[in-house]
Amino acid sequence: MNQNRLDLYTDYLSVTFGYATATGLSNMLDGGISHDAISRFLSEREYTSKDLWKQVKGMVRETESEDGVLIIDDTVEEKPHMDENDLISWHYDHCLGRNVKGINLLNCLYHANDVSIPVAFELVRKPIRYCDLKTRKERRCSEVTKNEQMRLMIDQQFPVKKHLTS
Known part of the structure; x- marks a missing residue:
């Protein structure tokens, strides 16, 4: 498990009001991580x-x-x-x-x-x-x-x- 990605995603969930999406996280990071990479990470297990x-x-x-x-x-x-x-x-x-x-x-x-x-x-x-x-x-x-x-x-x-x- 990629601990940095998990920390990033949990932080995102903590501060997001409304719908939390992989695209929303990617946009928040100015595309630093693609929404596909986030989706793949979440579907690993x-x-x-x-x-x-x-x-x-x-x-x-x-x-x-x-x-x-x-x-x-x-x-x-x-x-x-x-x-x-x-x-x-x-x-x-x-x-x-x-x-x-x-x-x-x-x-x-x-x-x-x-x-x-x-x-x-x-x-x-x-x-x-x-x-x-x-x-x-x-x-x-x-x-x-x-x-x-x-x-x-x-x-x-x-x-x-x-x-x-x-």
């Missing part, structure tokens, strides 16, 4: 919460506080024109009050001392296909609930060491 944690661990340690909290929420990024698959499917959007086709993302922020830092994320995938008997339409569902996925995310990212006492 699938990034995970572990990658995010490596980037933000130092900031979290600097802002750590007894009053710090984890804030977990989900968001749906609409993708109405994309073909449906395990990742892009129908999800209920609480902000809109209806189902939308898109990508559902679980986010975890650490908040302390008036600072919020993203520390973990998980994509909601719906690989199981079934037929809704009432509508006779194909539907999709996840192998685990979002609540279970959130708990797994916390356990994997922030494992609590249990000590046995005699």
Whole structure:
């Protein structure tokens, strides 16, 4: 992994309001890196919460506080024109009050001392296909609930060491 490109891209995401795009980053750098090079870098592999944690661990340690909290929420990024698959499917959007086709993302922020830092994320995938008997339409569902996925995310990212006492 090219650490300089990852640092550059995460900095860009931190300061960009609105849509963040490879073209936007390239333009911000006056073409110093082409948007194709940025896209190739991002598609080299699938990034995970572990990658995010490596980037933000130092900031979290600097802002750590007894009053710090984890804030977990989900968001749906609409993708109405994309073909449906395990990742892009129908999800209920609480902000809109209806189902939308898109990508559902679980986010975890650490908040302390008036600072919020993203520390973990998980994509909601719906690989199981079934037929809704009432509508006779194909539907999709996840192998685990979002609540279970959130708990797994916390356990994997922030494992609590249990000590046995005699």
